[in-house]
Amino acid sequence: MTRPMELLSREPFRAEARAAWALARKELRMARRYPLQLVNEVLQPLYQFLIPSLLLGATFFVGGRALGLEEITGSDDLAGYLFLGILVGGLVGTAFWEMAFGLKREMDAGTLEPAWLTPTRPETLVLGRAISGLIVSMAASLVLLGIGVAVFGASVAGGVLISLPALVLAAFSMLGVGYLVASAVLIIREPNFFVDSTNFLFVIFSGVGFPVLVLPSFLQPIAFALPTTYAVDLLRVYALGTRPLLDPLLEWAALLAFASLIIVIGRRVFLRTEHRMRVRGTLGQH
């Protein structure tokens, strides 16, 4: 059997991938110990966002139809619109809360320094959290989508499958964003408000809950600078037949560019922050 150190020196990529997967399995095992928390992954978006939003939408119904939404987006399927949005909302939440804020939890538990003393790279430790977070988030999103179709009459069937690559590209972009936010979490001593508010703004400006065209014109450039805006738009275009924000080809190109750029930038910023904290000896301070 190959020893870990040997594997690390001979096949560093394979060793890091194994470490990331081991970390993800550890996180998933811990998540299984708190089944109520897992149930909450589904319930919380339902009662905190989806149901209030659906009922607000119902207040504007004319003859049982979302005429206003149809005018702006080309679809009156309010439930489909919102339940597809929450798929991307889950991705954003994973980057902010699992990848980034997870470091804070490690700091509080006093396990960050010991973990970073192992031969595994720090960015792999963050990646492991991202993998487990994505698995939980995707499972919760699928359950939510099922609820949307079965209970709220969302008609999203096959179109979601065609747009799956958009979700995958958005997930890569969010890995990069997660690294960027994780760098901030390492620096800020009390990052709760920072993570909570930036996660909220990211979701809002991505158009998870409403078409970004209703944002004031001076705020719309922010929406167009986020990869998730294109992911959620493409999901809706293919699944609901909504009017795209831009030419879909351009949106695919933007998603691809974001996916390749942000992950490089995010990783570099994270490594630099981590190095600076090692030099200053502030890794364990919080």
Place this chain on the structure above:
Amino acid sequence: MIPSLLSDVRAFGAAARKEWRILRRYPAMFLGFLFWPIALPLSYVWQARGYAGDSQAAIDAFAARSGTTEIAGFLFLGWAAYMWISMILWGPGTALRTEQVRGSLEALFMTPVSRLVILFGPVVSQVIWALWMFAIVGVTIVIVFGVSITGPEVGRAFVVIMIGVPALYGLGALFASVVLRFGEVSALVQAVRGLFTVFCGMSFPIIVLPEWGRAIALSLPPTYLIGSLRRVLLIGSDLASIVPDLAILLALGLGLCGVAIVAFRRTERYARRGGSLASY
């Protein structure tokens, strides 16, 4: 004033000052108190714009169901009430839990002060934040969205808030009892907040709920609080016209306070007998 009552009032002030001093140590929380009262309702205002589009029929449908054309005012008031309710639900229970974790709860219960001081003293500092939040919401809807609110309307809203206080603080005290009994309260708070968000009409008029949903809504105090606030501030109703709603809110509040007092005494006795006051 009799000496024991005077001592309790002083202890109350001391508990409030202590919490205020702790709050000041975490300036990031101040940002939160500025950010959320604006950002959360604003996101729903944008969502409402997405739902209304340029369709006059959709806007008319909203006005017919909610009784007002002030969409921003409607949503800001609903979510301001939600944030206030959240603060109070978390308040007394979290304060006791924090004392438990710090290991100071037993010492606190050894003092001769009234249990009301222990329960609500730390929450007093949150009243300042509640007033701050309503002020921010008021300024935003008046300046940014051009909602007209007069002095007498503010006065009526203040009366509605005061009548709502027993119900909300009764709920907060009930949660505090749960903390003493079971130690952890966050899952329950989440569930109750979810119940309120789904049924009490923070972002919608309860008329859009199915009949069974309306029945649940009408049994929950926040429904009356939010509805009354909207009526006095957005529709210009006088207090006389909402007396039935206020009477129900007050009755629910007094009932909840009564239940909370009994529950708190029982759980305290249970915790003292079992020696579980400091265990968590």
